[in-house]
Amino acid sequence: MASIKFNLNGKPHSADDAIPEMPLLWYLRDSLGMTGTKFGCGMALCGACTVHVNGQSVRACVTPVSSLAGKNVTTIEGLSADSSHPVQKAWAELDVPQCGYCQSGQIMTAAALLSKKARPSDADIDEVMRGNICRCGTYQDIRAAIHRAADLKGGKA
């Protein structure tokens, strides 16, 4: 057991008595009760557990808590306080989610993409978003919502 310190959604966090090898996904869900980050595969194959570590999207299901010392971790709960992130606004505007289970991961991956590319092309979207499975098949709406979020971020109404 160890104490691992990192920033979680903008606040200092000390993971005391954490099992160092435990993936961040399960630390968030079972130890902290933060259930917005979802379990899908456990092998970084589906993207449902995507969070940001130092601004990069990572798969929380294969990220040991021990690797986070000193880093900034953002989950869906910390993306915005009031669903006001442009990606969340675009997702709501276009009613992207169906069952909704994969959407935290989709939104986190899309938010990281937009932080690097203000105007992602369809090819950019394919390259980054292909790691996130949606079994409801909302891909067409996800693509449209990412373009819409780019508009919102760029100040277009």
Next chain:
Amino acid sequence: MSPASTASGHTARKSGFSRRGFLQVGASVSGGLLLGFVLPGGSRLSGQTIARTAGTAAIPDARLNAWIHIAPDDQITFMIHKSEMGQGTVTSLSQLLAEELECDWGKFRTEFPPVDIAFGPMQGVVGSQSIRTSWTPLRRAGATAREMLIAAAAQTWGVDKSQCRAQSGTVVNTATNASLSYGKLAATAAKLPVPANVALKDPAQFRYIGKPIKRLDTADKVNGTTKFGIDARLPGLVYAAVARCPVVGGKVVTFDDKRARAFPGVKQIVPISSGVAVVANNTWSAIQASRLLDIKWDEGANAAVNTPAITKMFADKTLQPGTVCRSVGDAEAALKGAAQKVDAVYHAPYLAHAPMEPLNCTADVRPDACHLWASTQMQTVVQAVAVQLTGLRPEQIHVHSMYMGGGFGRRATGDFISDAVEISKAIGAPVKATWSREDDIQHDRFRPASLARFSAGLDADGWPVAWMNRFACSSIQKSSSGQDPRNGIDRTSSEGLDDLEYEIPNQQVEYHWTETGIPVHYWRAVGYTQNTFFAESFLDELAAAGKKDPVELRRRLLAKSPRLLGVLNLAAEKAGWGQPLPEGRTRGVAAVFNVGTYSAQVAEISVVAGKVRVHRVVAAVDCGHVVNPMIVQQQIRSAIVYGLTAALKGEITLDKGRVQQTNFHQYDMLRIDEMPVVDVYLVPSTENPGGIGEAGVPAIAPAVCNAVFAATGKRVRQLPIRREQLV
């Protein structure tokens, strides 16, 4: 109209459990005022955790009927008895209720109710039935409640009902302009007799039905606060995973848990009927430790099962006559006299459902009550499983329905419920039992594998005159209920083959009910998932053999089926059927009538180095009266992705009784870069609604494979489409 979709007040209770979850409700659909509720000393959930405290007394909401409860403070609650798995029930059932109740959109909240006979003897969501079975009852529930509120207002004012009008959650006295809110009237209304016959609105007056109203549950799904089954939390909750026999149906003989016990976080090891459960203080430890168990298995009857042997068994059986499930004219004689004969054998593999939310259930079994939190498609199955395992009475089993992270038929089973119930009973504590993705794929109850043999005859002009079809498939009914199919025919095996709309004068369809030992179950669109691929592909073979255009052939055979002909023509027109395409692109078509809905799809594809790329799909759908066109279009796109995933990638194989695929790297899903543009066209209609969740699945595989034939001259008779078949 500006439906407010972001206010949290009317989204379905995040948790799905609340004081209403503990209401003891009567058996009548339109009961009177609820007189009180029982607090069983069990768990209550508030926000994210369940406080083990006695409930506080509160003024009960007036229960105008099973679906509509109104509180004195005007809070209207709609009970959504069809759980939400993305198909849109929270929104579309609310549209039916709000329309007739005459309350404003957004001025209500929704909740998933407990098991209640008012919602039918089989409370659940299967078979694309939610709208079909709710269309009249829920509008009637809304109208009945409205009339009772009007009667209560008339009684209060001492005026005739004709002087009262319901409007925006109030009843207005048209002579005085006085008004009373529904909340003030509800307690009185609930004591009034329930009117037997109430008038439903003229569809021309609809304010909500038929409109593309935004989903009520989106706001919570974009910030991670929606509570799926896997998100249930309780004080003192422990977490479990189960080591299962790698051979389907095998049992534990002995086990050594020394290494598992030593894993950090592990608390207990409990043998249960599905294997050996590891209980830990977190799910990860439970899953990891379950893999450290050293278990000696009795591999059972399936130890030698493999898929090539199953396919051969199906192929051999279909050489012999089977149980006749359709016979028109004299197919055998017509075949003998045909100018041209076409033969083909088609095959479809086992498929896993793979909903995004892995299976899970949270159970709290106590001596006098059992509480279950589950994302389930079948509340009554959950209850029945718990009754059987605990010995408690049905009214002591409390099913708290959670949002489902996908269902597709998988969540209509009880296997993931029994794990949690057995473990909680054994350890005397609340437990969340979660299946790993490997459990999900390897221990699914699969879409059945199937094989179909066809012989058809064409006349001298190339038109079909004889259709012979023998197929073999195991029975979902037998697998899920233990009951033999009546007269040897299970319609879940034969649908899509024994009910073709095409007018061919001589048809014979025969079924070989063939058990394989592999558990099978309903998979989104069920029998049509393989059978429409078979039939629509073979029909395309007949078009090619008879030198007919595939749309033209179908038009001729559908002359007496106007609605299927209508969607065929609409899809062909919108897809530009017959118009030139860019170099390398081809089109294929397929049509189907399933779940009460007519649909046709045209797929536009290219094949490069044996790899199929689907560029565009045009779907035309006639599902009768549309309740929410946006949701219908989303569901059709969703179903096309589901069916296309199977056509391009889906296959579960077995060797020595072991499923050979484990996770998404071996059982892959369609990704965004493979997503075609899908255009959905809805036929305006005033017919009763058809189903939608499954309507879009069957046609996509044959539409794509028929386009592949147009591109390559190679006929795909076995799914998934393999690159080596096309190069």
